[in-house]
Amino acid sequence: MTGKIVILTGAGISAESGLGTFRDAGGLWTQYPPEDVATPEGFHRNPDLVHEFYNARRANAAAAQPNPAHHALARLERDHPGEVVILTQNVDALHERAGSHNVLHMHGTLAGALCSACGARWDAPETMRTADPCPACGAPATRPDVVWFGEVPYFMDAIWDHLATADLFAAIGTSGEVYPAAAFVQEAARVGAHTIEINLAPSATVSDFAETCFGPASETVPQWVAAELARHG
Template identity: 75%
Template structure:
Protein backbone atom coordinates (compact mmCIF):
# COMPACT_ATOMS: atom_id res chain seq x y z
CA UNK A 1 0.00 0.00 0.00
CA UNK A 2 1.71 3.14 -1.23
CA UNK A 3 -0.73 5.82 -2.39
CA UNK A 4 -3.13 7.44 0.05
CA UNK A 5 -5.83 9.97 -0.81
CA UNK A 6 -7.50 11.75 2.11
CA UNK A 7 -10.66 13.82 1.78
CA UNK A 8 -11.37 16.20 4.64
CA UNK A 9 -14.54 18.13 5.40
CA UNK A 10 -15.82 20.61 7.94
CA UNK A 11 -15.70 18.07 10.75
CA UNK A 12 -11.90 18.13 10.91
CA UNK A 13 -11.89 21.89 11.61
CA UNK A 14 -14.88 21.96 13.97
CA UNK A 15 -12.68 21.41 17.04
CA UNK A 16 -10.59 24.38 15.95
CA UNK A 17 -13.65 26.59 16.35
CA UNK A 18 -14.75 26.70 12.72
CA UNK A 19 -18.41 25.73 12.58
CA UNK A 20 -20.10 23.53 10.00
CA UNK A 21 -23.25 24.27 8.02
CA UNK A 22 -25.23 22.34 10.59
CA UNK A 23 -24.01 23.95 13.80
CA UNK A 24 -26.82 25.61 15.73
CA UNK A 25 -26.07 29.27 16.37
CA UNK A 26 -23.04 29.33 14.08
CA UNK A 27 -22.16 31.91 11.46
CA UNK A 28 -23.95 29.96 8.74
CA UNK A 29 -27.27 30.17 10.61
CA UNK A 30 -27.17 33.97 10.54
CA UNK A 31 -27.28 34.13 6.75
CA UNK A 32 -29.41 32.72 3.94
CA UNK A 33 -27.12 30.43 1.93
CA UNK A 34 -28.90 31.40 -1.27
CA UNK A 35 -27.84 34.98 -0.64
CA UNK A 36 -24.20 34.48 0.39
CA UNK A 37 -23.03 31.26 -1.26
CA UNK A 38 -24.36 31.40 -4.82
CA UNK A 39 -23.35 33.41 -7.91
CA UNK A 40 -26.90 34.76 -8.05
CA UNK A 41 -26.70 36.02 -4.46
CA UNK A 42 -23.43 37.77 -5.22
CA UNK A 43 -24.94 39.42 -8.29
CA UNK A 44 -27.88 40.68 -6.21
CA UNK A 45 -25.97 41.94 -3.19
CA UNK A 46 -22.15 41.78 -3.37
CA UNK A 47 -21.81 43.86 -0.19
CA UNK A 48 -23.67 41.21 1.85
CA UNK A 49 -21.55 38.42 0.40
CA UNK A 50 -18.32 40.28 1.15
CA UNK A 51 -19.57 40.94 4.70
CA UNK A 52 -20.15 37.22 5.19
CA UNK A 53 -16.76 36.18 3.82
CA UNK A 54 -14.95 38.93 5.72
CA UNK A 55 -16.44 37.42 8.89
CA UNK A 56 -15.41 33.91 7.83
CA UNK A 57 -11.89 35.15 7.05
CA UNK A 58 -11.64 36.69 10.52
CA UNK A 59 -12.88 33.43 12.10
CA UNK A 60 -10.27 31.49 10.14
CA UNK A 61 -7.43 33.77 11.20
CA UNK A 62 -8.41 33.32 14.85
CA UNK A 63 -8.58 29.52 14.59
CA UNK A 64 -5.63 27.22 15.17
CA UNK A 65 -4.85 23.79 13.69
CA UNK A 66 -5.82 20.91 15.93
CA UNK A 67 -4.34 17.47 16.58
CA UNK A 68 -6.07 15.98 13.52
CA UNK A 69 -4.49 18.54 11.17
CA UNK A 70 -1.06 17.95 12.70
CA UNK A 71 -1.48 14.17 12.45
CA UNK A 72 -2.20 14.33 8.70
CA UNK A 73 0.81 16.59 8.16
CA UNK A 74 2.91 14.02 10.02
CA UNK A 75 1.52 11.25 7.82
CA UNK A 76 2.58 13.20 4.74
CA UNK A 77 6.10 13.62 6.13
CA UNK A 78 6.64 10.04 7.30
CA UNK A 79 4.63 7.82 4.95
CA UNK A 80 6.84 5.92 2.45
CA UNK A 81 4.62 6.83 -0.48
CA UNK A 82 2.25 9.51 -1.74
CA UNK A 83 -0.26 11.16 0.62
CA UNK A 84 -2.58 13.61 -1.10
CA UNK A 85 -4.92 15.72 1.01
CA UNK A 86 -8.03 16.94 -0.78
CA UNK A 87 -10.15 19.26 1.32
CA UNK A 88 -13.64 20.63 0.97
CA UNK A 89 -12.65 23.27 3.53
CA UNK A 90 -11.74 26.81 2.57
CA UNK A 91 -9.61 27.37 5.68
CA UNK A 92 -5.80 27.07 5.71
CA UNK A 93 -5.46 24.92 8.83
CA UNK A 94 -3.90 21.97 6.95
CA UNK A 95 -1.15 24.24 5.65
CA UNK A 96 -0.60 25.88 9.02
CA UNK A 97 -0.15 22.42 10.52
CA UNK A 98 2.59 21.71 8.00
CA UNK A 99 0.73 19.86 5.23
CA UNK A 100 1.90 20.45 1.67
CA UNK A 101 0.32 20.24 -1.78
CA UNK A 102 -3.22 20.39 -0.40
CA UNK A 103 -5.94 20.51 -3.05
CA UNK A 104 -8.67 22.96 -2.02
CA UNK A 105 -11.50 21.73 -4.21
CA UNK A 106 -13.82 24.48 -2.94
CA UNK A 107 -11.27 27.30 -3.03
CA UNK A 108 -9.66 29.28 -0.23
CA UNK A 109 -10.79 32.12 2.03
CA UNK A 110 -7.31 33.59 1.84
CA UNK A 111 -7.52 34.10 -1.92
CA UNK A 112 -9.40 36.55 -4.14
CA UNK A 113 -10.66 36.06 -7.69
CA UNK A 114 -11.52 38.52 -10.45
CA UNK A 115 -14.84 37.64 -12.04
CA UNK A 116 -13.86 39.59 -15.14
CA UNK A 117 -10.42 38.25 -16.08
CA UNK A 118 -9.92 35.23 -13.79
CA UNK A 119 -6.84 36.62 -12.02
CA UNK A 120 -6.20 35.28 -8.51
CA UNK A 121 -4.28 36.89 -5.64
CA UNK A 122 -3.95 36.87 -1.84
CA UNK A 123 -7.10 38.38 -0.38
CA UNK A 124 -6.85 41.35 1.99
CA UNK A 125 -8.41 40.95 5.43
CA UNK A 126 -11.44 42.95 4.31
CA UNK A 127 -12.88 42.87 0.80
CA UNK A 128 -15.52 45.21 -0.64
CA UNK A 129 -17.54 45.51 -3.89
CA UNK A 130 -15.50 48.51 -5.09
CA UNK A 131 -12.16 46.68 -4.86
CA UNK A 132 -10.34 46.66 -8.16
CA UNK A 133 -8.61 43.65 -9.68
CA UNK A 134 -4.83 44.25 -9.53
CA UNK A 135 -4.48 42.74 -13.03
CA UNK A 136 -7.28 44.28 -15.12
CA UNK A 137 -8.67 47.00 -12.85
CA UNK A 138 -12.25 45.74 -12.99
CA UNK A 139 -14.51 46.13 -9.97
CA UNK A 140 -15.35 42.43 -10.14
CA UNK A 141 -13.46 40.97 -7.19
CA UNK A 142 -14.95 38.08 -5.24
CA UNK A 143 -13.73 35.47 -2.77
CA UNK A 144 -11.92 32.62 -4.52
CA UNK A 145 -14.37 30.05 -3.22
CA UNK A 146 -16.64 27.64 -5.05
CA UNK A 147 -20.28 28.53 -4.54
CA UNK A 148 -23.29 26.26 -4.89
CA UNK A 149 -23.83 25.59 -8.57
CA UNK A 150 -20.17 26.09 -9.51
CA UNK A 151 -17.67 23.42 -10.50
CA UNK A 152 -15.14 22.40 -7.83
CA UNK A 153 -11.47 22.97 -8.63
CA UNK A 154 -8.88 20.49 -9.92
CA UNK A 155 -11.28 17.60 -10.44
CA UNK A 156 -9.06 15.99 -13.10
CA UNK A 157 -6.16 15.83 -10.64
CA UNK A 158 -8.38 14.39 -7.94
CA UNK A 159 -9.79 11.75 -10.29
CA UNK A 160 -6.31 10.68 -11.35
CA UNK A 161 -5.22 10.36 -7.72
CA UNK A 162 -8.28 8.29 -6.81
CA UNK A 163 -7.58 5.97 -9.75
CA UNK A 164 -4.14 5.09 -8.35
CA UNK A 165 -5.06 5.11 -4.65
CA UNK A 166 -4.37 2.10 -2.47
CA UNK A 167 -6.14 3.70 0.50
CA UNK A 168 -8.87 6.32 0.54
CA UNK A 169 -9.97 8.02 3.75
CA UNK A 170 -12.78 10.52 4.29
CA UNK A 171 -12.48 12.56 7.47
CA UNK A 172 -15.17 14.81 8.92
CA UNK A 173 -17.41 14.78 5.85
CA UNK A 174 -21.19 14.62 5.72
CA UNK A 175 -21.32 12.37 2.67
CA UNK A 176 -24.09 14.49 1.16
CA UNK A 177 -22.21 16.96 -1.06
CA UNK A 178 -21.31 15.82 -4.55
CA UNK A 179 -18.98 15.28 -6.29
CA UNK A 180 -16.95 14.61 -3.12
CA UNK A 181 -19.53 12.15 -1.82
CA UNK A 182 -18.78 9.96 -4.84
CA UNK A 183 -15.05 9.73 -4.23
CA UNK A 184 -15.39 6.57 -2.14
CA UNK A 185 -17.01 4.76 -5.05
CA UNK A 186 -14.27 5.93 -7.44
CA UNK A 187 -11.54 4.77 -5.06
CA UNK A 188 -13.25 1.42 -4.43
CA UNK A 189 -13.54 0.80 -8.18
CA UNK A 190 -9.78 1.31 -8.41
CA UNK A 191 -9.26 -1.33 -5.72
CA UNK A 192 -8.49 0.94 -2.77
CA UNK A 193 -9.27 0.10 0.83
CA UNK A 194 -11.72 2.75 2.07
CA UNK A 195 -12.16 4.15 5.56
CA UNK A 196 -14.38 6.83 7.05
CA UNK A 197 -13.36 8.74 10.18
CA UNK A 198 -16.19 10.82 11.54
CA UNK A 199 -17.89 12.00 14.70
CA UNK A 200 -20.80 9.78 13.66
CA UNK A 201 -21.39 7.68 10.53
CA UNK A 202 -22.13 9.77 7.46
CA UNK A 203 -24.84 9.32 4.85
CA UNK A 204 -22.41 7.22 2.79
CA UNK A 205 -20.84 5.24 5.64
CA UNK A 206 -22.16 1.98 4.20
CA UNK A 207 -19.94 2.42 1.14
CA UNK A 208 -16.74 2.22 3.20
CA UNK A 209 -14.79 -0.89 4.15
CA UNK A 210 -14.11 0.53 7.60
CA UNK A 211 -15.80 3.22 9.73
CA UNK A 212 -14.13 4.81 12.76
CA UNK A 213 -16.20 7.18 14.89
CA UNK A 214 -15.26 9.75 17.51
CA UNK A 215 -13.82 13.26 17.81
CA UNK A 216 -11.34 13.99 15.01
CA UNK A 217 -8.66 15.12 17.46
CA UNK A 218 -8.71 11.63 18.99
CA UNK A 219 -9.40 9.21 16.15
CA UNK A 220 -7.24 10.78 13.42
CA UNK A 221 -3.95 10.80 15.41
CA UNK A 222 -4.62 7.22 16.52
CA UNK A 223 -5.34 6.13 12.93
CA UNK A 224 -2.17 7.82 11.66
CA UNK A 225 -0.14 6.18 14.41
CA UNK A 226 -1.54 2.79 13.39
CA UNK A 227 -0.79 3.36 9.70
CA UNK A 228 2.77 4.47 10.37
CA UNK A 229 3.29 1.53 12.69
CA UNK A 230 2.12 -0.87 9.97
CA UNK A 231 4.39 0.81 7.43
CA UNK A 232 7.35 0.54 9.78
CA UNK A 233 6.62 -3.14 10.37
CA UNK A 234 6.81 -3.84 6.65
CA UNK A 235 10.14 -2.12 6.13
Protein backbone atom coordinates in the same frame (compact mmCIF):
# COMPACT_ATOMS: atom_id res chain seq x y z
CA MET B 1 3.97 -2.12 -1.13
CA THR B 2 4.06 1.25 0.57
CA GLY B 3 0.66 2.38 -0.69
CA LYS B 4 -0.81 5.68 -1.77
CA ILE B 5 -3.17 7.33 0.71
CA VAL B 6 -5.78 9.79 -0.54
CA ILE B 7 -7.66 11.73 2.13
CA LEU B 8 -10.79 13.84 1.77
CA THR B 9 -11.33 16.35 4.56
CA GLY B 10 -14.39 18.43 5.33
CA ALA B 11 -15.52 20.99 7.86
CA GLY B 12 -15.55 18.44 10.70
CA ILE B 13 -11.76 18.32 10.87
CA SER B 14 -11.58 22.07 11.55
CA ALA B 15 -14.54 22.23 13.95
CA GLU B 16 -12.34 21.64 17.00
CA SER B 17 -10.21 24.57 15.89
CA GLY B 18 -13.26 26.79 16.35
CA LEU B 19 -14.35 26.97 12.72
CA GLY B 20 -18.03 26.30 12.08
CA THR B 21 -19.47 23.34 10.24
CA PHE B 22 -22.32 23.83 7.79
CA ARG B 23 -25.14 21.30 8.12
CA ASP B 24 -25.08 20.46 11.81
CA ALA B 25 -27.39 22.09 14.34
CA GLY B 26 -26.15 25.64 14.66
CA GLY B 27 -24.05 25.29 11.52
CA LEU B 28 -23.37 28.16 9.15
CA TRP B 29 -26.24 27.28 6.81
CA THR B 30 -28.72 27.64 9.69
CA GLN B 31 -27.47 31.21 10.19
CA TYR B 32 -26.87 32.24 6.56
CA PRO B 33 -28.94 30.64 3.79
CA PRO B 34 -26.40 29.32 1.26
CA GLU B 35 -28.36 30.81 -1.62
CA ASP B 36 -27.64 34.27 -0.14
CA VAL B 37 -23.91 33.98 0.54
CA ALA B 38 -22.57 31.01 -1.43
CA THR B 39 -23.96 31.27 -4.95
CA PRO B 40 -23.10 33.52 -7.91
CA GLU B 41 -26.72 34.68 -7.86
CA GLY B 42 -26.48 35.68 -4.19
CA PHE B 43 -23.31 37.62 -4.91
CA HIS B 44 -25.02 39.41 -7.81
CA ARG B 45 -28.00 40.34 -5.59
CA ASN B 46 -26.08 41.50 -2.54
CA PRO B 47 -22.28 41.54 -2.88
CA ASP B 48 -21.91 43.55 0.34
CA LEU B 49 -23.53 40.73 2.35
CA VAL B 50 -21.32 38.11 0.70
CA HIS B 51 -18.16 40.09 1.43
CA GLU B 52 -19.29 40.62 5.03
CA PHE B 53 -19.78 36.85 5.41
CA TYR B 54 -16.40 35.94 3.94
CA ASN B 55 -14.52 38.73 5.71
CA ALA B 56 -15.76 37.27 8.99
CA ARG B 57 -14.80 33.74 7.95
CA ARG B 58 -11.37 34.97 6.84
CA ALA B 59 -10.78 36.62 10.21
CA ASN B 60 -11.95 33.51 12.09
CA ALA B 61 -9.72 31.24 10.03
CA ALA B 62 -6.71 33.50 10.53
CA ALA B 63 -7.22 33.37 14.30
CA ALA B 64 -7.73 29.59 14.41
CA GLN B 65 -4.96 27.12 15.15
CA PRO B 66 -4.47 23.63 13.69
CA ASN B 67 -5.73 20.92 16.03
CA PRO B 68 -4.26 17.43 16.64
CA ALA B 69 -6.09 16.04 13.60
CA HIS B 70 -4.35 18.49 11.25
CA HIS B 71 -1.00 17.80 12.87
CA ALA B 72 -1.54 14.05 12.59
CA LEU B 73 -2.16 14.26 8.84
CA ALA B 74 0.99 16.35 8.44
CA ARG B 75 2.87 13.63 10.32
CA LEU B 76 1.36 11.01 8.03
CA GLU B 77 2.56 12.88 4.95
CA ARG B 78 6.02 13.28 6.47
CA ASP B 79 6.54 9.73 7.75
CA HIS B 80 4.50 7.47 5.47
CA PRO B 81 6.78 5.79 2.90
CA GLY B 82 4.22 6.25 0.12
CA GLU B 83 2.43 9.26 -1.29
CA VAL B 84 -0.17 11.07 0.83
CA VAL B 85 -2.58 13.48 -0.85
CA ILE B 86 -5.16 15.64 0.94
CA LEU B 87 -8.25 16.69 -0.99
CA THR B 88 -9.96 19.28 1.15
CA GLN B 89 -13.36 20.89 0.93
CA ASN B 90 -12.19 23.42 3.50
CA VAL B 91 -11.23 26.95 2.55
CA ASP B 92 -9.03 27.52 5.61
CA ALA B 93 -5.26 26.97 5.58
CA LEU B 94 -5.02 24.79 8.68
CA HIS B 95 -3.61 21.78 6.84
CA GLU B 96 -0.73 23.85 5.50
CA ARG B 97 -0.19 25.59 8.81
CA ALA B 98 0.11 22.17 10.47
CA GLY B 99 2.81 21.19 7.97
CA SER B 100 0.99 19.41 5.14
CA HIS B 101 2.23 20.24 1.65
CA ASN B 102 0.37 17.95 -0.76
CA VAL B 103 -3.04 19.64 -0.42
CA LEU B 104 -5.62 20.33 -3.14
CA HIS B 105 -8.24 22.92 -2.16
CA MET B 106 -11.16 21.81 -4.29
CA HIS B 107 -13.37 24.64 -2.98
CA GLY B 108 -10.74 27.38 -3.14
CA THR B 109 -9.33 29.33 -0.20
CA LEU B 110 -10.23 32.32 1.91
CA ALA B 111 -6.73 33.61 1.23
CA GLY B 112 -7.51 34.14 -2.44
CA ALA B 113 -9.32 36.86 -4.39
CA LEU B 114 -10.84 36.41 -7.85
CA CYS B 115 -12.06 38.89 -10.44
CA SER B 116 -15.47 37.81 -11.69
CA ALA B 117 -14.93 39.97 -14.78
CA CYS B 118 -11.55 38.83 -16.13
CA GLY B 119 -10.67 35.78 -13.99
CA ALA B 120 -7.50 37.25 -12.47
CA ARG B 121 -6.42 35.88 -9.07
CA TRP B 122 -4.41 37.50 -6.28
CA ASP B 123 -3.89 37.27 -2.52
CA ALA B 124 -6.96 38.47 -0.66
CA PRO B 125 -6.60 41.37 1.77
CA GLU B 126 -7.94 40.90 5.28
CA THR B 127 -11.07 42.85 4.34
CA MET B 128 -12.58 42.74 0.86
CA ARG B 129 -15.18 45.25 -0.40
CA THR B 130 -17.54 45.37 -3.32
CA ALA B 131 -15.87 48.45 -4.81
CA ASP B 132 -12.35 46.95 -4.71
CA PRO B 133 -10.85 47.16 -8.22
CA CYS B 134 -9.26 44.15 -9.87
CA PRO B 135 -5.50 44.75 -10.05
CA ALA B 136 -5.48 43.31 -13.58
CA CYS B 137 -8.45 44.90 -15.33
CA GLY B 138 -9.63 47.55 -12.87
CA ALA B 139 -13.22 46.30 -12.74
CA PRO B 140 -15.00 46.51 -9.35
CA ALA B 141 -15.71 42.78 -9.61
CA THR B 142 -13.67 41.36 -6.72
CA ARG B 143 -15.03 38.20 -5.10
CA PRO B 144 -13.57 35.53 -2.81
CA ASP B 145 -11.73 32.79 -4.69
CA VAL B 146 -14.00 30.09 -3.31
CA VAL B 147 -16.22 27.64 -5.14
CA TRP B 148 -19.91 28.38 -4.66
CA PHE B 149 -22.94 26.16 -5.20
CA GLY B 150 -23.47 25.69 -8.91
CA GLU B 151 -19.76 26.12 -9.70
CA VAL B 152 -17.28 23.39 -10.61
CA PRO B 153 -14.76 22.48 -7.90
CA TYR B 154 -11.09 23.10 -8.64
CA PHE B 155 -8.52 20.43 -9.55
CA MET B 156 -11.09 17.81 -10.54
CA ASP B 157 -8.94 16.17 -13.24
CA ALA B 158 -6.08 15.77 -10.77
CA ILE B 159 -8.47 14.54 -8.07
CA TRP B 160 -9.94 11.79 -10.26
CA ASP B 161 -6.39 10.74 -11.20
CA HIS B 162 -5.40 10.52 -7.52
CA LEU B 163 -8.49 8.46 -6.69
CA ALA B 164 -7.77 6.10 -9.59
CA THR B 165 -4.35 5.30 -8.11
CA ALA B 166 -5.25 5.17 -4.41
CA ASP B 167 -4.53 2.16 -2.25
CA LEU B 168 -6.33 3.68 0.74
CA PHE B 169 -9.04 6.34 0.75
CA ALA B 170 -10.08 8.08 3.97
CA ALA B 171 -12.89 10.62 4.36
CA ILE B 172 -12.55 12.74 7.49
CA GLY B 173 -15.14 15.16 8.88
CA THR B 174 -17.34 15.39 5.81
CA SER B 175 -21.12 15.06 5.58
CA GLY B 176 -21.20 13.02 2.39
CA GLU B 177 -23.98 15.26 1.04
CA VAL B 178 -22.11 17.39 -1.50
CA TYR B 179 -21.19 16.06 -4.91
CA PRO B 180 -18.81 15.33 -6.52
CA ALA B 181 -16.95 14.73 -3.23
CA ALA B 182 -19.68 12.35 -2.02
CA ALA B 183 -18.81 10.05 -4.93
CA PHE B 184 -15.09 9.83 -4.15
CA VAL B 185 -15.47 6.75 -1.95
CA GLN B 186 -17.22 4.85 -4.73
CA GLU B 187 -14.51 5.80 -7.22
CA ALA B 188 -11.75 4.71 -4.84
CA ALA B 189 -13.50 1.43 -4.03
CA ARG B 190 -13.99 0.78 -7.74
CA VAL B 191 -10.22 0.63 -8.26
CA GLY B 192 -9.73 -1.61 -5.23
CA ALA B 193 -8.70 0.90 -2.57
CA HIS B 194 -9.52 0.20 1.05
CA THR B 195 -11.95 2.86 2.31
CA ILE B 196 -12.49 4.30 5.77
CA GLU B 197 -14.78 6.99 7.11
CA ILE B 198 -13.53 8.91 10.17
CA ASN B 199 -16.27 11.16 11.43
CA LEU B 200 -18.04 12.46 14.49
CA ALA B 201 -21.17 10.60 13.32
CA PRO B 202 -22.06 8.51 10.27
CA SER B 203 -22.27 10.47 7.03
CA ALA B 204 -24.84 10.17 4.26
CA THR B 205 -22.49 7.77 2.44
CA VAL B 206 -21.37 5.68 5.41
CA SER B 207 -22.63 2.45 3.82
CA ASP B 208 -20.13 2.87 0.98
CA PHE B 209 -17.12 2.54 3.30
CA ALA B 210 -15.41 -0.72 4.22
CA GLU B 211 -14.37 0.61 7.64
CA THR B 212 -15.62 3.32 9.97
CA CYS B 213 -14.36 5.14 13.04
CA PHE B 214 -16.52 7.63 14.94
CA GLY B 215 -15.55 10.27 17.48
CA PRO B 216 -13.92 13.69 17.70
CA ALA B 217 -11.35 14.20 14.93
CA SER B 218 -8.72 15.37 17.41
CA GLU B 219 -8.83 11.87 18.94
CA THR B 220 -9.69 9.53 16.08
CA VAL B 221 -7.37 10.94 13.41
CA PRO B 222 -4.15 10.76 15.48
CA GLN B 223 -5.07 7.20 16.50
CA TRP B 224 -5.66 6.20 12.88
CA VAL B 225 -2.43 7.84 11.71
CA ALA B 226 -0.43 6.11 14.42
CA ALA B 227 -1.91 2.75 13.39
CA GLU B 228 -1.14 3.38 9.69
CA LEU B 229 2.44 4.37 10.40
CA ALA B 230 2.93 1.35 12.67
CA ARG B 231 1.56 -0.90 9.92
CA HIS B 232 4.18 0.33 7.50
CA GLY B 233 6.95 0.77 10.05
